[in-house]
Amino acid sequence: xxxxxxxxxxxxxxxxxxxxxxxxxxxxxxxxxxxxxxxxxxxxxxxxxxxxxxxxxxxxxxxxxxxxxxxxxxxxxxxxxxxxxxxxxxxxxxxxxxxxxxxxxxxxxxxxxxxxxxxxxxxxxxxxxxxxxxxxxxxxxxxxxxxxxxxxxxxxxxxxxxxxxxxxxxxxxxxxxxxxxxxxxxxxxx
Numbered sequence: 001x002x003x004x005x006x007x008x009x010x011x012x013x014x015x016x017x018x019x020x021x022x023x024x025x026x027x028x029x030x031x032x033x034x035x036x037x038x039x040x041x042x043x044x045x046x047x048x049x050x051x052x053x054x055x056x057x058x059x060x061x062x063x064x065x066x067x068x069x070x071x072x073x074x075x076x077x078x079x080x081x082x083x084x085x086x087x088x089x090x091x092x093x094x095x096x097x098x099x100x101x102x103x104x105x106x107x108x109x110x111x112x113x114x115x116x117x118x119x120x121x122x123x124x125x126x127x128x129x130x131x132x133x134x135x136x137x138x139x140x141x142x143x144x145x146x147x148x149x150x151x152x153x154x155x156x157x158x159x160x161x162x163x164x165x166x167x168x169x170x171x172x173x174x175x176x177x178x179x180x181x182x183x184x185x186x187x188x189x190x
Contacts, residue, residue, distance in 0.1 A: 004113040004141070005101040006121040008047040009088040009128045011064070012107055016040040020073070020082070025105060027127035030084045037075040043068050045108045046099035047089040047131065054082035066098040067109060088128040093136040115140040115164055126151045135161050135177070146170040157181055 012025050019035030034056055042052065044066050053061035058072040064084075073082070092099050100110045104120075113119050119141045132154040143165030146153070153170070157177030164184050169175065 002102065002117050004110065004117045004119055005104050005106070006099055006119060006125050006133065007045045007101055007108055008092050008099055008125060008131050008133070009086075010045040010108075010124060011048055011050070011084070011086065012043040012045075013084075014041050014043065014107070025124070026084075027086070027088075027124055029086055032082055032084075034073045034082050037073055039070050039072050041068055041070055042084070043107045043109065044098065046092040046096040047128070048086055049089070050084060050086040052082060052084050057082055066096070068107075090128050090131045091134065092131065093134050094139050095137045099133075112137075112139070113141040115162065116142055118142050118165075119144040121146055121149045121153070125149060126153045130154060132156055135159050135179070140164070143167065146173055149173065 010025055010027050013022050016023055017038040020032060020040050022030060022032035042064060044064050046066055050064040051061040052064060052071050056073050056075055058074050062071055095112060097110060098108045100112060101108050102110050126149055129151045134156040135158055138159050139161045141163055144163055144167045146169050149170040152172050154174045157179050159179050162182045167183055
């Protein structure tokens with residue numbers, strides 16, 4: 001049994017060897033400095049796009065895509081500033097590996113949940129209001145808990161979804177769809 005954390009419209013800056021003074025998970029535009037040549041990674045969650053620009057960013061501006069992006073810096077310059085500009089979408093699909101992580105603060109890019117995985121949106125899973133997560137393939141999970149989700153996410157089930165355990169929805173959350181849901185456990189709304 002494992003957990004799959006649902007994350008949308010976020011990016012994770014990591015693997016820094018370029019004197020970059022920024023690391024962590026972000027949902028908004030960021031400006032930071034760079035003191036040397038090297039690389040860093042930006043792992044972009046589903047529903048998020050953007051650019052990286054700066055006088056010391058190779059091939060600036062760099063367009064960010066979902067998944068792992070490697071950014072190369074050419075060295076320190078007078079201003080040394082780098083800007084990340086992010087755009088958010090309000091629609092993501094279950095089959096997109098770039099919305100799944102194996103921990104609340106980990107990278108995206110993990111396999112979609114299986115029948116032995118719990119589905120848990122992380123604390124900032126929905127920074128964009130009314131983000132819709134659509135089940136676009138036959139899907140499975142052990143249990144699903146949306147407790148603590150903010151910005152009123154929507155859950156659309158357009159393909160069969162089998163939940164072996166239970167589902168807990170967040171207050172005000174909307175669930176709809178044209179397919180069916182099989183729940184072998186207990187459903188609760190918090």
